[in-house]
Amino acid sequence: MTLRHEIVGNATQLVVVTLRPGQTVYCEAGTFRFKTTNVTMETRLSAPSGGGAAPGRPKGAAAAGIGGLPRPALGTAVQTGRRAPADESPAFQYLTAQDGEGTAGFAGVLPGELRALELDGTRAWCAQRNAVVAAESTVGFALLDLRGGRTGTAGGEGVALGRLTGRGTVIIAGAGTFVDLNPAGLGGRVEVGAGSLVAFEESVGYGVRRAGGPDRPSLMHAVSGGEGVALATLEGDGSVLLQSTTVQGLATALNRTQGGDRQGPASGFSPTPAG
Template sequence: MLDISISGNAMQMAIVSLRPGQVVYSEAGKFLFSSADVVMETKLSQPSGGGQPGGGPAGGPAGGAGGLGGLLRGAMDAGKRMLAGESFAFCHFHSTGGDGLLALAGVLPGEMRVLELDGATTWFAEKDAFVAAEAGVNFDVAFSGLRQGFSGGEGFVLEKFTGRGSLIIAGAGNFIEINPADYGGRLKVDTGCVVAWDHNISYGIERVGALNRQGVMNAMFGGEGFNLATLSGNGQVILQSMTLGALAGALAKNAKRGDDTGPASLGGIFGGSRD
C-alpha cells in the first residue's frame, strides 16, 4: 500500500511518499509536483501488477520493448480509455533514490479519497473520478448498457478497478459515504452526484415520476431532468455535493454576464451586478 496523505480543504491534493520499487500511474493532467528523484514516464498501458519501474518484467506489455503483443495491448487499452473520454496514455511515476515526494490532484474544487483494494473488492467509478493508483490496481472500462447510459446521461461508460493496492479518486464539492442498506436498501440520486461504489451495489436509472402533468413539471422545472440514478444493495457508495452540470451552468451564466458590452454593463467588473 502507498503512504498517502490528503492535504487541503476547498481543493484537496494527495501527497504520496513513493518508496523505491513502488510505481504509481495517473491520468494525464493530474500531476502537481514531485521531488527531483521521482521519474515520470508516459506510456499507453498501466504498469503490470509487479510494480517494477518500467512496467514490470523485461518485455512485459507495459514496457517500452513489449513487442507486437505489448503494442497491441497498449493500443486496445488506450482505445477504450478514449471511448470513455479519458486521456490516451498514463503517466507512470517511480523513485530512483530514497522516498520520493509526489503530489496529485483532481481537476475540480472538491475532495479526494484513498481506497485500499484487497484483491477481493471491485470498485466502479464515474469516468472523471480516477486520479491515480499503484501498479497492483488494474484499471479497466466497463459498459453499463446503451439504454441506461443514454437515459441517465451518466454511467454508460464506467471505470472499473480490481487487484490490490491504493486507488486515489476525486470529486466535486464534498463527499458523503453512505450505505443504501441503512436506508431501506435503495437510494435515488441525481446522476451527476454519483462518484463511486463497490461491487455489492447495483447501479441503474429510473424515470422521475410518471409521464403525467406532475412528472413533466418535476422534470422541466424541478431542475433534475427526467431520470435519476438508483443505487441498491449493502455496500459503500460515495456521492459528491456538486454536480458537473450545475458547475458548468453556473460558470456559463457568469461568463456571459462578464462578456456583456455596452454602456449598461460598465465593463466586466460590473457585469454581474445588474440583477
C-alpha cells in the first residue's frame, strides 16, 4: 500500500506522512522535523534491508555494469547487493505509529524540491545517500561499494550512492529544482556534473570520469583549483533526476557571501574591520 503523504511548500519543501497503526518509515536524523506523540522513534546502526527480496537486474541490461556500462567491479557490487564498509554505514531513525494513525514530517538537508518514488519490486533505483529523505520500511537501502574500499562509495564530488530495492514509497530531495531526463531521448548517452545527479533507475548505465584535470592547463582548470570537473556518464533507457543546485556550488556561494573569497580577483578589495 502506498505511503500516505503530502508535499507542502514551494522553494523549500517538506513532506508530511500519515502512518497507519504499526506502519514504519525510516530516515536519517538530519531529515526528521516533527512527529505526533504516538509515533515512536528508534535508532538503528544498520542499513534498512526492506521487506522483500531485492529485484533482479532489469531485462536486457548487461551483466558487466549498471545498465550495461563496461565496469566489472561496479556491476559486481550491484548484483550482490554489497554494502559499504561498516564505518560508512549511516544511522537511521525508524518511526512507527502506535495506538492509531500518526503523523511525521521530513525535509531535505538543503533547500529544494521533494519527489515521491513508488517502487514496485521490479526495478531498483540508485540515489545519492543524502537525497533519501524518508522511506517505508519495506524499501531496502544499501550504500554501494563501487570499486572496493572506502573511496568506492563516492560517485563523484564526494557523492555516496545507495541502492533502493523492494516495494514501497521513497521520498527523495533535490537542491533547487528537479530536472527530469532520459538518456534514450538525448542520443542514448549524456554527461552531467556528478554533483547534479540525484537518482536514476538501475536500467541506466553509470560511470564517472574527471575532465579538465592537471594535464590540461586552462583558465577553467585554474578557477577549479586544478581538480577538474567530475562528469557522470548516463547511458540507456530510464528515468534520471538531476538537481539545479549542487552542494559544492552552494558551499562556494556561502563562503563568498561570508567573506571567504576576499583575496580572490573578483573581490578587488579587502574590507577594513570596524572599530
